Amino acid sequence: LVRTLCREAFNVSEQIDFALHNPARKEDIAQYEEDDARGPDLKELQIDMRGKISSKWNQAVATILVEAVHERKKGEAWEMLPERSDEYIREMVVDQLERARGTWRDA
DSSP, X not given: OHHHHHHHHTTOSSGGGGGGOOOOOHHHHHHHXXXXXXXXXXXXXXXXXXXXXXXXXXXXXXXXXXXXXXXXXXXXXXXXXXXXXXXXXXXHHHHHHHHHHHHHHHO
């Protein structure tokens, strides 16, 4: 579920497609770091590829995706999945973001 949702959120079909990901702009990241202005948005989600995975921006991306997983899990196709803690889901999301960042950096 997490992998599927991450690929849909970033509009990619395979891991290698993250090589073409348009990362968040430095200016947007800096402004968000200062005053929480215009942060990540699920409708146009972008990863901070140059900063750390623990950056405020990337943590907000992870939070958005964790919430999206919970929403998606309410649907019939996913309702049979076992319950997992937010921490467990966040770890899975962060792992997907790290993989995406690795693919982007290696390109």
